[in-house]
Amino acid sequence: MLNAIDKELLKGVADLEDIPKGAYNIRKNGELMGREVSANINIETNEAGNGIIITIKPGTQNESVHIPVILSQAGLHDVVYNTFIIGEDSNVTIVAGCGIHCGSSQSEGHSGIHEFRIGKNAQISYVEKHLAIGEGEGKRTLNPTTKIFMEENAHAEMELTQIGGVDEAKRMNEAELGPGCSLLVSEKVLTDGTQNAESKNELILKGEDSRANLVSRSVIRGDSNQDFFVQLTALAKCFGHIECDAIIMDNGTNQTMPALKAEHPGAELTHEASIGKIADDQLIKLMSLGVSYDDAVNKIIQGFLQ
Amino acid sequence: MLELKNITFTAPGTDVEPPRTIIDRLSHTFETGKLYAVTGPNGSGKTTVAKIIMGINAQASGSVLFEDRDISDWSISERAKAGIAYAFQHSARFKGITFRDLLAISLGTDDEDKLVEIIARVGICSMDFLDKPVDAKLSGGEIKKIELATVIATNPKLAIYDEPDTGIDLWTIDPMVELLKKEKEQYGTTTIVVSHNRTFLEAADQLILLRRGKIAYSGDLEGALPMLRDLSICTFTDTCEGVADVECYR
Ligand SMILES: Nc1ncnc2c1ncn2[C@@H]1O[C@H](COP(=O)(O)OP(=O)(O)OP(=O)(O)O)[C@@H](O)[C@H]1O
Numbered sequence: 001m002l003n004a005i006d007k008e009l010l011k012g013v014a015d016l017e018d019i020p021k022g023a024y025n026i027r028k029n030g031e032l033m034g035r036e037v038s039a040n041i042n043i044e045t046n047e048a049g050n051g052i053i054i055t056i057k058p059g060t061q062n063e064s065v066h067i068p069v070i071l072s073q074a075g076l077h078d079v080v081y082n083t084f085i086i087g088e089d090s091n092v093t094i095v096a097g098c099g100i101h102c103g104s105s106q107s108e109g110h111s112g113i114h115e116f117r118i119g120k121n122a123q124i125s126y127v128e129k130h131l132a133i134g135e136g137e138g139k140r141t142l143n144p145t146t147k148i149f150m151e152e153n154a155h156a157e158m159e160l161t162q163i164g165g166v167d168e169a170k171r172m173n174e175a176e177l178g179p180g181c182s183l184l185v186s187e188k189v190l191t192d193g194t195q196n197a198e199s200k201n202e203l204i205l206k207g208e209d210s211r212a213n214l215v216s217r218s219v220i221r222g223d224s225n226q227d228f229f230v231q232l233t234a235l236a237k238c239f240g241h242i243e244c245d246a247i248i249m250d251n252g253t254n255q256t257m258p259a260l261k262a263e264h265p266g267a268e269l270t271h272e273a274s275i276g277k278i279a280d281d282q283l284i285k286l287m288s289l290g291v292s293y294d295d296a297v298n299k300i301i302q303g304f305l306q
Numbered sequence: 307m308l309e310l311k312n313i314t315f316t317a318p319g320t321d322v323e324p325p326r327t328i329i330d331r332l333s334h335t336f337e338t339g340k341l342y343a344v345t346g347p348n349g350s351g352k353t354t355v356a357k358i359i360m361g362i363n364a365q366a367s368g369s370v371l372f373e374d375r376d377i378s379d380w381s382i383s384e385r386a387k388a389g390i391a392y393a394f395q396h397s398a399r400f401k402g403i404t405f406r407d408l409l410a411i412s413l414g415t416d417d418e419d420k421l422v423e424i425i426a427r428v429g430i431c432s433m434d435f436l437d438k439p440v441d442a443k444l445s446g447g448e449i450k451k452i453e454l455a456t457v458i459a460t461n462p463k464l465a466i467y468d469e470p471d472t473g474i475d476l477w478t479i480d481p482m483v484e485l486l487k488k489e490k491e492q493y494g495t496t497t498i499v500v501s502h503n504r505t506f507l508e509a510a511d512q513l514i515l516l517r518r519g520k521i522a523y524s525g526d527l528e529g530a531l532p533m534l535r536d537l538s539i540c541t542f543t544d545t546c547e548g549v550a551d552v553e554c555y556r
Pocket residue numbers: 317318328346347348349350351352353354355395
C-alpha cells in the first residue's frame with residue numbers, strides 16, 4: 001500500500017517505517033489512506049468532511065496516535081481541520097506531521113488546523129514534523145495552525161519541527177491555559193535558499209498557577225528569512241518564559257519579537273532572545289577536539305535543533 | 307617535544323589605546339612526559355601563551371615547534387589531530403550539546419563502553435554527568451570537570467590545562483592533581499598546568515613563572531619561593547600608581 005516515496009515521507013515526519021501500531025489515520029493527497037481506531041482512541045471524519053475528530057477516552061494511559069499527512073500530487077493544496085478531544089486524566093502521545101514530495105514545477109501545499117481540547121489532569125505530548133523533499137521546482141507551502149484549550153491541571157508538551165525543504169511556512173500557535181496547567185512549546189525551524197518562515201504565537205495564561213514555557217530555535221541559512229512573534233499574556237498569578245535563539249548563517253535575515261503582557265499583579269513573565277552567528281568559543285572548542293571547521297558547524301547546528 | 311621560539315603576541319590597538327605587547331620574545335623548551343606548572347599574576351599572559359600553542363591565538367612573530375615540526379601556521383584542528391589538547395580557562399557553553407556529545411567527539415566514537423571507560427579513567431566526573439547539557443546551567447566546578455574530561459578523552463601527547471582547579475571543591479583538588487600525574491606516568495603525556503594553586507605547583511617537575519609576558523623564572527619550586535614571596539611580582543603596583551587612596555596589601 002505504501003510506495004517508496006510514501007515511506008520516505010512517513011519516516012521523515014513520523015519516524016514510521018511502516019503502518020503504525022495502535023490508532024492512526026494516514027492522509028495521502030487529500031484522501032484517507034488508512035485508519036485504525038483502538039478501544040480508547042476513536043477517529044472519525046468530521047461533519048463537514050474536511051478533517052477528523054480524534055477522541056481520547058478519559059483515563060486512557062500511555063497510548064499513542066499517529067496522524068501523518070503525505071502529499072505527492074502536483075498542484076494540490078490540501079486543507080484539513082482536525083479536532084482532538086482529550087479526556088480527563090488521560091496520558092497520550094500524538095504524532096502528527098506533514099511530508100511533501102514535489103516532483104514537478106507545480107506548487108503543493110498543506111494547511112492543517114489543529115484544535116486541542118485538553119481535559120482536566122490530562123497530559124499530552126504532541127510531536128509535529130514538517131518536511132518537503134523531491135526534485136521538482138514547485139513551491140512547497142505548509143501553513144499549520146494549532147489552537148490549544150487547556151482545562152484545570154492539564155499538561156501539554158508540543159514539539160514542532162520544520163526540518164527542511166519548505167519554501168513558505170506560516171505558522172500560528174494559540175493557547176489558553178486554565179488553572180494549574182503547564183505548557184511547553186518547543187519550535188525548531190531550519191530554512192535555506194530563499195525560503196521564508198513565519199511563526200506567530202499567542203499564549204494566554206488564564207488560570208492561577210499556570211505555567212508556559214516557549215523555546216524557539218531557528219537556523220537561517222542561505223538567503224532565507226524567518227520571523228518569529230510571540231505574545232505571552234498573563235491574566236492571573238502565573239509564570240511564563242520565552243526563549244528564542246536564532247543562528248544566522250550566510251546571508252539569512254531574522255526578526256524576533258517577544259512580547260510580554262501582564263494584566264495581573266501576580267504575573268511573572270520573562271524572556272530571552274538572541275540573534276547571531278554561531279559563537280566562536282563553541283566552534284573553537286570543537287576544533288580543539290580535532291574536528292574540522294565545517295564539522296564543528298554541523299555538530300553545533302545539529303545539537304541546537306535536536 | 308614542544309619548543310616556543312621567540313614568541314611575541316601583540317594585542318591590536320583601539321581608537322583610544324595603541325597596540326600592546328602581551329607576550330614578549332618568549333622562548334621555552336618542554337620535554338616529553340614532564341609536568342609543568344605555569345603561574346604568574348593575573349594578566350601576565352598565561353592563557354595567551356596556551357592559546358598560541360593550541361593555535362587559537364596567532365603570534366606576531368616567533369615559532370612553535372611540536373615534535374620537531376614547525377606548526378606555527380597549523381590550524382586548531384590540525385594541532386588537535388597531531389596530539390595537542392587545551393582545557394579552556396573559560397569553557398564554551400552550548401545549546402543542545404551534552405557532555406556525551408563532547409566526549410564522543412573527543413574519542414571519535416559514541417560507543418557506550420568507550421564512554422564509560424573514559425569516565426572511569428578520569429574518575430572525577432560521575433556517570434550521571436553523561437547526559438547533562440553543556441549549557442549555561444552547569445556549575446563552575448561541573449564545567450571544569452567536563453572540560454578536563456574532554457581533553458583526556460582525546461588521548462593527547464601534550465595536554466594544557468588552564469586553571470583546571472577554579473571552582474573545584476576541596477575534595478576534588480587532590481584527586482585532580484593525582485589524575486594529571488597518573489596520566490603523565492601511564493601515557494607519557496606532556497602536561498602543562500596553568501594554576502595559582504600551590505598543590506599543582508608542588509606536583510610539577512618544573513615551575514614556570516610568567517610576568518608581563520616574559521618568563522621571570524623557570525626551575526623547581528624551591529628556587530621560585532623567594533620570587534613568589536616578592537611583592538614586586540604584584541602587578542597591582544602598576545595599576546595602583548597615582549591613585550592616592552590605594553595601597554598594596556600583599
Ligand atoms: N585578543 C586580545 N586582545 C586584547 N587584549 C588581550 C587579548 N588577549 C589577551 N589580552 C590581554 O593580555 C593580557 C594577558 O591576558 P591573559 O589572559 O593571557 O592573562 P592570564 O595570565 O591568563 O591571566 P589570569 O590569571 O587572570 O587568567 C591581559 O591584559 C588581557 O587583557
